[in-house]
Amino acid sequence: MAEIVPSRRVRRTPFSEGVEAAGVKSYTVYNRMLLPTVFRSVVEDYHHLKSAVQVWDVSVERQVELRGTDAGRLMQMLTPRDLRGMLPGCCYYLPTVDETGGMLNDPVALKLSEDRYWVSIADSDLLLWVKGLAYAWHLDVIVDEPDVSPLAIQGPKADDLAASIFGDGVRDLKFFRYGYFDFQGEQMMVARSGYSKQGGFEVYVEGTKLAMPLWNALMEAGKPFDVYAGCPNTIERIEGGLLSYGNDMTRDNTPHECGLGRFCSTQTAIGCVGRDALLRVSKEGPVKQVRAIEIDGDLPSCDRLWKVTAGDRVIGQVTSAAYSPDFGVNVAIGMVKMTHWDAGTRIVVQTQDGPRDATVHETFWL
Amino acid sequence: MAEIVPSRRVRRTPFSEGVEAAGVKSYTVYNRMLLPTVFRSVVEDYHHLKSAVQVWDVSVERQVELRGTDAGRLMQMLTPRDLRGMLPGCCYYLPTVDETGGMLNDPVALKLSEDRYWVSIADSDLLLWVKGLAYAWHLDVIVDEPDVSPLAIQGPKADDLAASIFGDGVRDLKFFRYGYFDFQGEQMMVARSGYSKQGGFEVYVEGTKLAMPLWNALMEAGKPFDVYAGCPNTIERIEGGLLSYGNDMTRDNTPHECGLGRFCSTQTAIGCVGRDALLRVSKEGPVKQVRAIEIDGDLPSCDRLWKVTAGDRVIGQVTSAAYSPDFGVNVAIGMVKMTHWDAGTRIVVQTQDGPRDATVHETFWL
Numbered sequence: 125m126a127e128i129v130p131s132r133r134v135r136r137t138p139f140s141e142g143v144e145a146a147g148v149k150s151y152t153v154y155n156r157m158l159l160p161t162v163f164r165s166v167v168e169d170y171h172h173l174k175s176a177v178q179v180w181d182v183s184v185e186r187q188v189e190l191r192g193t194d195a196g197r198l199m200q201m202l203t204p205r206d207l208r209g210m211l212p213g214c215c216y217y218l219p220t221v222d223e224t225g226g227m228l229n230d231p232v233a234l235k236l237s238e239d240r241y242w243v244s245i246a247d248s249d250l251l252l253w254v255k256g257l258a259y260a261w262h263l264d265v266i267v268d269e270p271d272v273s274p275l276a277i278q279g280p281k282a283d284d285l286a287a288s289i290f291g292d293g294v295r296d297l298k299f300f301r302y303g304y305f306d307f308q309g310e311q312m313m314v315a316r317s318g319y320s321k322q323g324g325f326e327v328y329v330e331g332t333k334l335a336m337p338l339w340n341a342l343m344e345a346g347k348p349f350d351v352y353a354g355c356p357n358t359i360e361r362i363e364g365g366l367l368s369y370g371n372d373m374t375r376d377n378t379p380h381e382c383g384l385g386r387f388c389s390t391q392t393a394i395g396c397v398g399r400d401a402l403l404r405v406s407k408e409g410p411v412k413q414v415r416a417i418e419i420d421g422d423l424p425s426c427d428r429l430w431k432v433t434a435g436d437r438v439i440g441q442v443t444s445a446a447y448s449p450d451f452g453v454n455v456a457i458g459m460v461k462m463t464h465w466d467a468g469t470r471i472v473v474q475t476q477d478g479p480r481d482a483t484v485h486e487t488f489w490l
Numbered sequence: 491m492a493e494i495v496p497s498r499r500v501r502r503t504p505f506s507e508g509v510e511a512a513g514v515k516s517y518t519v520y521n522r523m524l525l526p527t528v529f530r531s532v533v534e535d536y537h538h539l540k541s542a543v544q545v546w547d548v549s550v551e552r553q554v555e556l557r558g559t560d561a562g563r564l565m566q567m568l569t570p571r572d573l574r575g576m577l578p579g580c581c582y583y584l585p586t587v588d589e590t591g592g593m594l595n596d597p598v599a600l601k602l603s604e605d606r607y608w609v610s611i612a613d614s615d616l617l618l619w620v621k622g623l624a625y626a627w628h629l630d631v632i633v634d635e636p637d638v639s640p641l642a643i644q645g646p647k648a649d650d651l652a653a654s655i656f657g658d659g660v661r662d663l664k665f666f667r668y669g670y671f672d673f674q675g676e677q678m679m680v681a682r683s684g685y686s687k688q689g690g691f692e693v694y695v696e697g698t699k700l701a702m703p704l705w706n707a708l709m710e711a712g713k714p715f716d717v718y719a720g721c722p723n724t725i726e727r728i729e730g731g732l733l734s735y736g737n738d739m740t741r742d743n744t745p746h747e748c749g750l751g752r753f754c755s756t757q758t759a760i761g762c763v764g765r766d767a768l769l770r771v772s773k774e775g776p777v778k779q780v781r782a783i784e785i786d787g788d789l790p791s792c793d794r795l796w797k798v799t800a801g802d803r804v805i806g807q808v809t810s811a812a813y814s815p816d817f818g819v820n821v822a823i824g825m826v827k828m829t830h831w832d833a834g835t836r837i838v839v840q841t842q843d844g845p846r847d848a849t850v851h852e853t854f855w856l
Contacts, residue, residue: 397625
């Protein structure tokens, strides 16, 4: 693959210096910002993530901040998920849809107070959608991107590493809850969350002043735990069935197609954008849905949508795929039509290197 | 610099096959799609662009389509530029701003008919802003991204090459006008426009069927003109003062700061978003503004904002810079405060490799 050319438009992060010193080998661009994708090798990074602990520069998870009297009202308009039970200290996974129920993003929202939220976004300018709605509806809310850069601590030893920096209190944090913990005299927001199935935390670092000090402190304190710089790992996230916005779902898809129907309280989330379309979808369920797929043979890089066929008919698509060393098979994420989505169904995946036989898998590989 | 890792999220284009065959060496990501940045070398590409003709895959200039009874009304809401004189066949450069007058994008809009427009965007999801406004205002308009991928023909021999494919009629096309021309039995929209100062065209290719046939036909017919695959060239665009959204301007900047005040008819563009803020700005003019800047000494890669100082004070920023072989100096684009923006003012540019003396230049290098 070719090189990536630097420019201001493809933003560096407050941790770029640390990422470079750790020998980053490749990047992708996510929310117009650099996201590391490989340090040692995808496979080495994978084994290490599953056995030790990694520090990830996930500054690309930009925040959309909503603050003002109407912040809560606007938040509920953004998602079919019922937010009435959301309290400060909570993180909510939030399918965000347009008027037809098409996915615009799948962020994690944090409620800071009754009139202030952060929405930690996947790869689309959700800010512009929220700003458009707030402006056109004359809402009393300011919508902006604050200077916040998340740093993730992921892996089976994440609790030990986090505790060595933030104290043992951090161990008591429940899944998808956040709290404030001291680092060098400042309170940092730490959430138990992250884009892996290995467990861990995300630290919402404000500004740049404490960014590299925190990175360096984690690297130093993590030596006994074999810490290393890391990043979201393609193999691990496919095994775990973690969807990637832009890869496995786009504006073409409803939450129900993405297997996110359980987050859609369309009956009670009164007035959210897309409610009518999603009420319709929820009546019969979706025609196609996300499935774990096991693919036979050698695979090229999944850098484009692969059609899935049965006989002469296109019955789905594969959008992420990789060889899993731990399971000894090619693991993949795709969408398959109802006619062929039952576990065990044999299908054909059309890669750029030709067709590959494949099977619809019962579950992801956990 | 590191490699870029492929994924479906970073979209390939209908011309990717041609781009790869031509030996692309590096990419950037623009609107979540691959944009080539170097073929032979930046300097070789530069000399070739200025002397021959190049074919550019600029599929990343995604279209936002507005169609419906309210399309014209919504278009005018998007921009302080007065659109009342815009006719079908016209391309308009369109500063697009938020409610505070901050730049959201600087697209080129094409009017297809009274109720249908394409907005050919720079690097931000303008689609989400337009969709948000259309939805919240209950406008009778459909806003979507059609399957259109622009291919540019740029360079002094662009007229000859375009004429050999589309016929001599294409030579009569005026600047920022478009027409329909036959290619293999289908009508293609061709505009006299493009992101260089060397002249040329942009072909708005619909779908994928004729994409590679057009690429190949241009490569074949272009042999007498020394055609080669190319891409927007950093050196050439800085010399020419072509701003890059995300590099030289962001949501922090008003059109007036970007030197785009002449496109702001805030007095007559009744009701456009941001009108009140821009009326205020236009009263006294901006405090800082885009300037051509000549920088002394050796320069590192301009991959981040460089502060501009005078004594102890920060009085601006440089956001794009490169060595110009033709002018024998480092050319740069920045913003400088009123106190220091006069031509000839000596300033200091703070690069990651240390300070560099510099001079505010009267004009760009044309």
